[in-house]
Amino acid sequence: MRYHHVDVFTTQPYSGNSLAVFPDAGALRGRQMAHITRELRHFESIFLTQDGPVWSARVFDLLDELDFAGHPVIGAAGVLHALHSTADEQTWTLRLKARTVRVTTRRHEPGRYAGRLDQGSASFLGRPEVAGILSSFSLHPDDLTPGLPPEVVSTGLRYLVLPIRGEALSRARIIADLTEPLAAVGAQFAYLLDVAAMEGRHWNNDGVVEDVATGSGAGCAAAFLRRHGRIGDGEPTTLSQGRFTGRPSTMTIAAHGQGEDIESVEVGGDVVLIGEGSLRELPQ
Structure with missing residues (x-):
């Protein structure tokens, strides 16, 4: 089971908010996701499964599963851009428990991305x-x-x-x-x-x-x-x-x-x- 380690809300490695992204987690159950998150000790981990043009996402912190989260979704979109797109800009649709959101990512250089998450209405x-x-x-x-x-x-x-x-x-x-x-x-x-x-x-x-x-x-x-x-x-x-x-x-x-x-x-x-x-x- 492969995963990616990313830092979000920073341009500098080893700063910002760290995150583990599992881009192909369809074989995992929720209990396993929670256990892995506690093992890796990032504040949160995100687990993705592709469903056509939409990516289903489950987010866990060290205590529980979250209905919604910002930094994991933006970090996950950066990983998806690195894995699945050669375009400079790409929009991703992620379905979480609370709502489905769109994230637009832009590649700055290899390994560097910017993400913009539309959280919807307040x-x-x-x-x-x-x-x-x-x-x-x-x-x-x-x-x-x-x-x-x-x-x-x-x-x-x-x-x-x-x-x-x-x-x-x-x-x-x-x-x-x-x-x-x-x-x-x-x-x-x-x-x-x-x-x-x-x-x-x-x-x-x-x-x-x-x-x-x-x-x-x-x-x-x-x-x-x-x-x-x-x-x-x-x-x-x-x-x-x-x-x-x-x-x-x-x-x-x-x-x-x-x-x-x-x-x-x-x-x-x-x-x-x-x-x-x-x-x-x-x-x-």
Whole structure:
């Protein structure tokens, strides 16, 4: 079983968010995919099966299978371009559990690609009281950005976007598991967003592992920023993440629409192909 090791949201090898891509995983069961992901220890792995012009994709992190994810889809599209296209630009259709998406990739040079993921429309699912959740981040309501209410947003996964200001981003630490508090407000995850600096942070809900760059969260941040007029209609904006993990990453985000009617959200970034490998044995 062959796989590819890629770094996403960076132009430099051994930076950005690493990923294992299995381009021909039709023989694997979900339980095996989860086991392989834990063995390889990337934040996420993606497993592909071709179905005509569409690629079915299953994404796993170290804990569970995800209905949707950004950086694995963009990284997988870069691998597909390397394996299956000689064109400078190519569009790929990937079917995940939450939705089917299109990713356009462009070849810069051998082993270097750029991907742009259209996550589709955004849904705004409420503006909850967040004092308790902030305390789980070692933050308090004064750390919120004035005039920007925390909001649950979805482009496939439901994120509570917490707009914070100043040095609060560097002080944030998860000190209590967020799973149940987030579920109580209709969210699956939380994304901290320093709007002034255009920088984000995200962890697993238990706080044990910090994500390097979160494409699904960045899409929700783009929709949030557009709804509140902080970015223009369709205007590409750079969002940074990963500084605190030692793997700085850059994502390009954009959102099309007005108010709650955000019809399309895009997240893009570079992909670097690092290496290839094969598993001699598969888990049972």
